Amino acid sequence: MLISTLQFDTSFFWHELFGPSSAFLGGLWRTVYISIIAQLLAVVIGLLVALARRSTLRILRGVAGAYVWVLRGTPLLVQLVIVYDGLAATDIYRFQDVTVLGVTILASVQAAILTLALNESAYMSEIIRAGLAAVDVGQNEAALSVGMTPTQAMRYVVVPQAMRFVIPPLGNDFNAMMKSTSVLSVIGVPELFLITQEISSSTFHTFEIFMDAALYYLALTTIWAFVQTWLEAKIDRSWGIERAQRSWWASIRERFQDPKTLGIGRRA
Amino acid sequence: MALSNSFEESSTIGDAGLIVHAHDIHKSFGSLEVLKGVSLDVVRGEVVVLIGPSGSGKTTFLRCINHFEKPDVGFVQVNGHLIGSKLDRGGQRVDASAREVATQRAEIGFVFQHFNLFPNRTAMENVMLGPIKVQKMSKEKARTLALAQLEKVGLSSKADRYPAQLSGGQKQRVAIARSLAMSPALMLFDEPTSALDPEVIGEVLTVIRDLANEGMTMVIVSHEIGFAREVADRVAMFDDGQIVEIGTPQQLFDTPSQARTKSFLSKVL
Numbered sequence: 407m408l409i410s411t412l413q414f415d416t417s418f419f420w421h422e423l424f425g426p427s428s429a430f431l432g433g434l435w436r437t438v439y440i441s442i443i444a445q446l447l448a449v450v451i452g453l454l455v456a457l458a459r460r461s462t463l464r465i466l467r468g469v470a471g472a473y474v475w476v477l478r479g480t481p482l483l484v485q486l487v488i489v490y491d492g493l494a495a496t497d498i499y500r501f502q503d504v505t506v507l508g509v510t511i512l513a514s515v516q517a518a519i520l521t522l523a524l525n526e527s528a529y530m531s532e533i534i535r536a537g538l539a540a541v542d543v544g545q546n547e548a549a550l551s552v553g554m555t556p557t558q559a560m561r562y563v564v565v566p567q568a569m570r571f572v573i574p575p576l577g578n579d580f581n582a583m584m585k586s587t588s589v590l591s592v593i594g595v596p597e598l599f600l601i602t603q604e605i606s607s608s609t610f611h612t613f614e615i616f617m618d619a620a621l622y623y624l625a626l627t628t629i630w631a632f633v634q635t636w637l638e639a640k641i642d643r644s645w646g647i648e649r650a651q652r653s654w655w656a657s658i659r660e661r662f663q664d665p666k667t668l669g670i671g672r673r674a
Numbered sequence: 675m676a677l678s679n680s681f682e683e684s685s686t687i688g689d690a691g692l693i694v695h696a697h698d699i700h701k702s703f704g705s706l707e708v709l710k711g712v713s714l715d716v717v718r719g720e721v722v723v724l725i726g727p728s729g730s731g732k733t734t735f736l737r738c739i740n741h742f743e744k745p746d747v748g749f750v751q752v753n754g755h756l757i758g759s760k761l762d763r764g765g766q767r768v769d770a771s772a773r774e775v776a777t778q779r780a781e782i783g784f785v786f787q788h789f790n791l792f793p794n795r796t797a798m799e800n801v802m803l804g805p806i807k808v809q810k811m812s813k814e815k816a817r818t819l820a821l822a823q824l825e826k827v828g829l830s831s832k833a834d835r836y837p838a839q840l841s842g843g844q845k846q847r848v849a850i851a852r853s854l855a856m857s858p859a860l861m862l863f864d865e866p867t868s869a870l871d872p873e874v875i876g877e878v879l880t881v882i883r884d885l886a887n888e889g890m891t892m893v894i895v896s897h898e899i900g901f902a903r904e905v906a907d908r909v910a911m912f913d914d915g916q917i918v919e920i921g922t923p924q925q926l927f928d929t930p931s932q933a934r935t936k937s938f939l940s941k942v943l
Contacts, residue, residue, distance in 0.1 A: 547742060548790035548849075552804030552856050553780025555772050562807055567794055645794045646836020
């Protein structure tokens, strides 16, 4: 009785997982490129805001502080509706589809990228601010001592070193960013979540298609985790720091062994 | 205080022999007065070693010379330039711009206690960065120059190593090469061997000694009394924000005139 009412269509599930429809793939692709572009913009804006917060000009510090306060203090969903629907409703700005080099960018996609970038830039500015603060003050002084201006010292010495401290929390945020693209469905961006919803309502295979979507989100964040690990190792190498190449099994085993018997010391 | 701030007192501009002319430097951090009127003249080719107990103001004074600290009262001239200041049309001293201060600092080498090498750059790149970014030197020229400077401190074979791959003594020698690459008129050393293991102190002191023999003008904050005796032309004893005694190493170490100097030396010798 119970068994017969369980309607998990296994073949639909596998079919959409390994041979997704072009609509599904289109949604996936939008999720990916919107996340990447928004994150890149957020890093650039976040850096400028972080630098403004360290400015000697009081007014600049105040404006940057207010920017972070407002964007971190309001929901992304509300920001999206204000930017896309609110601005249009009051005739302040109406996003239009634009075609650049034969590629059409939907109005909703433009609003989505802009809002995600602004929202994330507030978080990035805090991450970058912490990264800049983590660079030893002696580095700035060493740069000044060879005759660099404060701007040059920041650009050539402090900011590149701050990157090492910024990557881990940035990776965390980008992971969250890829998943929060699902709220873009509210302004009608045909990304992975909205497309999944449409397939669900036309096929009634809600459980199967959302399981597929979940696995695709999981795949995206998993790929990113590998990219992040690679990036961190690359930065470490550019500092002349070699990471211990140990398998996950070896590192677990190590925790349960007496360090003296292992014959390897902690890297200084 | 008003008097010592006025420019008339700095009558020594253009004196070719005088590299450092520090006049009546006062500096406070909050309510703590760290420097209480320090004056020091250093002539070309002279090596002056600053000694004294911790907190006596040696390092703060050194940092005033290249404007890492801005004196509250008094002024510093290096090679005839008023550091951190310029004269406006009315002959009044006003703060120099960040760019002007940077130009002044380019001719003053500074060696730090904790080296402060750029950890994301090789030894070679550490030395090249100043000439490339500040003097706008071409990469090839900077590379040749950097290699020559590393050769000078005995580290040309480590040119491609990162700071994390060098010993403390090697790091400090790279830091010295980085300063020398800017062809400074003056070198300042802030306790250059205090963070080093005893067995590598010698290699750094050798480099500084070689510089002294070449006639480099240097002001060195150091606790190495033996080294000071050997390399210094004059030794200045700091205590409580003032120079209490200054003289040749023989005068200061063998026949100190101040009780404060005697008691300090009895502890460190």
